[in-house]
Amino acid sequence: MNIALVTGASSGFGQAICRKLIADGYKVVGVARRADKLQKLADELGVNFLPLPLDITHKDAVGSILLQLPKEFQPIDILINNAGLALGLEPAYEADCRDWETMIETNIIGLVNLTRQILPEMVERNFGYIINLGSVAGTYAYKGGNIYGASKAFVKQFSANLRTDLLGKNIRVTNIEPGLCGGTEFSNVRFHGDEQKAAAVYQGVEFITPEDIANTVSWLINTPTHFNVNSIEIMPVAQASAGLSVCKK
Numbered sequence: 001m002n003i004a005l006v007t008g009a010s011s012g013f014g015q016a017i018c019r020k021l022i023a024d025g026y027k028v029v030g031v032a033r034r035a036d037k038l039q040k041l042a043d044e045l046g047v048n049f050l051p052l053p054l055d056i057t058h059k060d061a062v063g064s065i066l067l068q069l070p071k072e073f074q075p076i077d078i079l080i081n082n083a084g085l086a087l088g089l090e091p092a093y094e095a096d097c098r099d100w101e102t103m104i105e106t107n108i109i110g111l112v113n114l115t116r117q118i119l120p121e122m123v124e125r126n127f128g129y130i131i132n133l134g135s136v137a138g139t140y141a142y143k144g145g146n147i148y149g150a151s152k153a154f155v156k157q158f159s160a161n162l163r164t165d166l167l168g169k170n171i172r173v174t175n176i177e178p179g180l181c182g183g184t185e186f187s188n189v190r191f192h193g194d195e196q197k198a199a200a201v202y203q204g205v206e207f208i209t210p211e212d213i214a215n216t217v218s219w220l221i222n223t224p225t226h227f228n229v230n231s232i233e234i235m236p237v238a239q240a241s242a243g244l245s246v247c248k249k
């Protein structure tokens with residue numbers, strides 16, 4: 001395995017994963033919408049990193065751009081479906097429907113389309129690894145998590161169903177399910193650029209870092225090829241799944 005495609009490479013986990021995989025000796029294609037951020041990373045990482053500006057929600061663009069990858073960045077051995085976002089933390093009856101649609105288009109439809117584009121070649125070569133970025137939000141409900149959590153529950157079940165379809169093929173699938181992670185743009189995006197609200201999420205908490213996630217990805221890829229971690233749930237020590245809540249009269 002030597003060529004990886006990482007979505008969401010312009011920030012947070014994706015950027016840290018690109019850095020780690022380049023350091024580990026892989027060639028990496030980094031996908032995100034912000035070309036300037038990708039170019040900055042390319043300047044840092046050198047010739048083994050290919051910046052690929054792309055909006056994963058644009059289905060036709062995804063198909064055609066992948067066909068045009070330079071020969072030295074083909075075929076993709078490892079697909080890391082990391083691009084994703086949460087928008088808003090309002091209760092379902094107050095949430096913005098456009099935010100809901102963007103989360104569904106990115107976290108579900110974009111991830112699915114990219115996977116569908118890349119998977120046939122992996123099957124043909126009987127070789128590959130797909131790592132999806134789910135979340136603890138896909139397992140545990142929390143207030144305001146509504147569509148974000150539901151989209152990550154989709155990623156969790158899609159990962160499990162991929163494993164089932166790929167039984168007998170030499171292709172591994174893992175769903176990484178992190179809890180609270182700082183040092184990324186996740187909360188700035190969730191709160192539509194409200195820096196104060198975003199900072200408050202991490203105040204006084206020793207959170208998981210993007211490097212922790214990148215090290216996890218590196219470890220997964222280097223496990224023996226007969227070995228599949230179906231899912232891996234990771235939380236900071238400072239976090240635990242909270243109890244059920246009751247509303248008293």
Ligand code: NDP
Nearest residue numbers: 008010011012013032033034055056083084181184185186
């Ligand atoms: P960031 O906001 O820092 O990074 C998100 C990345 O996704 C950016 O590079 C962004 O790039 C990219 N992206 C978003 N929309 C698109 C799109 N339409 N097309 C292409 N790229 C896109 O967040 P994190 O690094 O924290 O999150 C990465 C993943 O991990 C997400 O799926 C998130 O849900 C998940 N996660 C995060 C946790 C956390 O606490 N941080 C915990 C659990 C899971 P650009 O804007 O340039 O397109």
Ligand code: 8X3
Nearest residue numbers: 135136137178179180
């Ligand atoms: C991100 C973690 O708890 O904000 O997926 O949903 S959480």
